[in-house]
Amino acid sequence: MLELLLFFGLLFVGVAVLIGIGNWTSTKRPLIRNLVSLCLSAGAAYAVGFLLTMWTHAANGAIRPPINVLAPSVTWLTVAATCICAAVLTKASRYAIAAPFVVEALSAFALAPAAQASLMSPEQQALFIGVPLFLVGAALLVAVPRSIQTAGAADPAPGGAGGSSRTDQPPSTNTIATSFQIGEYRLDAPAPPLVGLVEFSLAEYAALGGRFFKGETVYHARPELYLGRTWDVMLQSVDGRITKIGLVAVHTDKQEANRTMALASNYCIGKLGHPAGQKSGLSVWDAADGNVVLQGTSKTLGGWLVALHLTSRSIRSAEWAGGG
Numbered sequence: 055m056l057e058l059l060l061f062f063g064l065l066f067v068g069v070a071v072l073i074g075i076g077n078w079t080s081t082k083r084p085l086i087r088n089l090v091s092l093c094l095s096a097g098a099a100y101a102v103g104f105l106l107t108m109w110t111h112a113a114n115g116a117i118r119p120p121i122n123v124l125a126p127s128v129t130w131l132t133v134a135a136t137c138i139c140a141a142v143l144t145k146a147s148r149y150a151i152a153a154p155f156v157v158e159a160l161s162a163f164a165l166a167p168a169a170q171a172s173l174m175s176p177e178q179q180a181l182f183i184g185v186p187l188f189l190v191g192a193a194l195l196v197a198v199p200r201s202i203q204t205a206g207a208a209d210p211a212p213g214g215a216g217g218s219s220r221t222d223q224p225p226s227t228n229t230i231a232t233s234f235q236i237g238e239y240r241l242d243a244p245a246p247p248l249v250g251l252v253e254f255s256l257a258e259y260a261a262l263g264g265r266f267f268k269g270e271t272v273y274h275a276r277p278e279l280y281l282g283r284t285w286d287v288m289l290q291s292v293d294g295r296i297t298k299i300g301l302v303a304v305h306t307d308k309q310e311a312n313r314t315m316a317l318a319s320n321y322c323i324g325k326l327g328h329p330a331g332q333k334s335g336l337s338v339w340d341a342a343d344g345n346v347v348l349q350g351t352s353k354t355l356g357g358w359l360v361a362l363h364l365t366s367r368s369i370r371s372a373e374w375a376g377g378g
Contacts, residue, residue, distance in 0.1 A: 065129070065132060068133075068136070069132065069136045072094065072136050072137060072139075072140040073136065073139065073140055073143065075090065075094070075140055076090075076094065076139065076140030076141065076142070076143030076144050077143050077324070079091070079143075079144040079146075080143055080144050080145045080320060080324065082282070083282045083317065084146070084147075084313060084317075087144045087145060087146040087147075087150075088146045088147050088150040089150075090141075090144050090146070091141045091144040091146035091147070091150045091151055092146075092150045092151075092153065092154065094137045094138075094140045094141040094144070095137065095138065095141045095150065095151045095152070095153070095154040095155070095194075096154040097133065097137040098133070098134045098135075098137035098138045098141065098154070098155075099154040099155045099157070099158040099187065099190075099191075100158070101130045101131075101133040101134035101137065102130075102134050102155070102158075102186075102187060102190060103158050103162070103183060103187060104130055105127060105130045105131065105134070106182060106183045106186055106187070107183060108123050108126065108127070108130075109123060109127070109182075110182045110183065138151075138194070142198055145320060148194065148195055148198035149195070151194050151195075151198050152191045152192070152194040152195040152198070153191070154191075155187050155188070155190045155191030155194065156187075156188060156191040156192075158187045158191075159183075159184045159185070159187035159188035159191060160184075160188075162183040162184035162187060163184045233325075233326070233341040233343055233344060233345075233346055233364045234325050234346075234364075236278060236280060236287070236299050236301065236364065237278045237280065237287070239275070239287070239289060239296060239299050240296065240299075241296055241297070241298075241299065241343050241344055241364055241365075241366040242295055242296065242297075242343060242366050242368055243295070243296050244294060244295060244296075245271075245289075245291040245294050245295065245296055246289075246296075250275060250276045251273040251274070251275055251289070252273060252274045253271060253272070253273050253274075254272045254273070254274070258272075259272070264375075265375050266374070266375060267292050267369070267372040267373060267374060267375050268292075268293075268372070268373040268374075268375045269292050269293040269294075269372075269373070270290065270291070270292050270297075270372075270375065271290070271291050271292075272288060272289070272290050272291075273288065273289045273290075273291075274286075274287070274288060275287040275288065275289050278301065280301065281314075281317050281318060281321055282317070283303050283314050283317070284303065285301035285302060285303045285362070286301070286302045286303075286304070287299070287300070287301055288300040288301075288302075292368075292369065292372045293372070295366075295368065296366070297365065297366040297368060297369045297372070298363065298364065298365045298366065298369070299363070299364040300361065300362070300363045300364075301361065301362040301363075302359055302360070302361045302362075303359070303360045303361075304354075304356050304357045304358070304359055305357050305358045305359075305360070306357045306358070307358070308353075308358050310358075311350060311357075311358035311359070311360055314350070314360045315348070315350045315360050318348050318360065318362055319337060319348055322337070322339050322346055322348060326339040326340070326341055326346060327339070330345075335349060335350060335352070336348070336349050337349075342367075343366060343367055343368075344364065344365045344366040344367040344368075344369070345364075345365055345367075346362070346363070346364050346365075347361075347362070347363045347365070348360075348361070348362050348363075349361045349362075349363075
């Protein structure tokens, strides 16, 4: 009894670890997501192939009594299902998820002539192992959603990536999560020391339309490596508290900008759930401390832009300066 409890305990831990790996990988770069998904799916394909082989041997009478395959079947089914679920959770390309099953099926077909010396005929190996594996791979190719690499590749929103940087969307009352931290900066935290910060020039303030709030200061901060991308960072503080964090990533290639957009969108969904509002090139998430706006991809003289803005709810109570 103790051994059985230990076995199921270890199996549960293994399932939790694999699911955790899938969730963790979903926020990484496409190459990492695809590699991890490929490994997870390869494990699932091996488990399914082993199951099919074991069941065929039991049907042939090579494993007696057939009930002996019940316990290992539960184990390998759990391994296969968990690996597939974890691979899907990575939000990688569906081809990376389906490919190992097709390769395993082709291996079964290729090795079928060698089955003459085994417990199965070549026809049995091809029919009962190769065909089901191929069908599972085809089903995954159809059923798994398209890669998130194409998400967020919407048409550019009019007005440029910074068009919504001064627009505060009203948060809903159903928020349960706070916004995330960007490097050392978090909404409503005390304004950081001026080391590494450069206040906007008069011309830059004028380009924004002036100071909107009394006690408002806007800074350029050091570039931040975030989600595997380098972003230009801007901070707005009002009365000594951070009220807005703006990130802008510039790309020379639109496809790379689309990938950044998809990566940021997936990260926000993982942290805050599905967007509260969405239109072409613009997604808005509500949070307990404000909102998060993701906008892109817009073409400028410098390249294709993707912008991520975190705005504090406290800005609503800031004293209006009239924009001058």
